[in-house]
Amino acid sequence: xxxxEIYVNDNPVAGEYLAxxxxxxxxLEYEMSVRAxxxxxxxxxxxSQAEAYLAExxxxxxxxxxxxxxxxF
Numbered sequence: 001x002x003x004x005e006i007y008v009n010d011n012p013v014a015g016e017y018l019a020x021x022x023x024x025x026x027x028l029e030y031e032m033s034v035r036a037x038x039x040x041x042x043x044x045x046x047x048s049q050a051e052a053y054l055a056e057x058x059x060x061x062x063x064x065x066x067x068x069x070x071x072x073f
Contacts, residue, residue: 001025001057006046008039019046021053022073030065031073 001023008019016035019042023030034049036042049068057064064070 001030001054001061003050003054004029006043006050008043008046010039017042019043021046021050023050023054023070029073030070032068032070 002025003021004024005022006019007022009017016037017039019034019036021032021034023032032046032049032053034042034045036045053064053068053070056067057070
């Protein structure tokens, strides 16, 4: 599993910015979403959650997917 991209919406939705982290593993793409009050916070949260997810995924793929809400894109 590797991090491919982090994307943050330019406009808030319901007062929050949505950031998405995209991952790739064995030619399949996965996605994780986070929300925050500002665009910068959303990006920082997505980066930190992606790093934590990858570390946990190396130990327990299914558990990490469930904990961080990572799904096929």
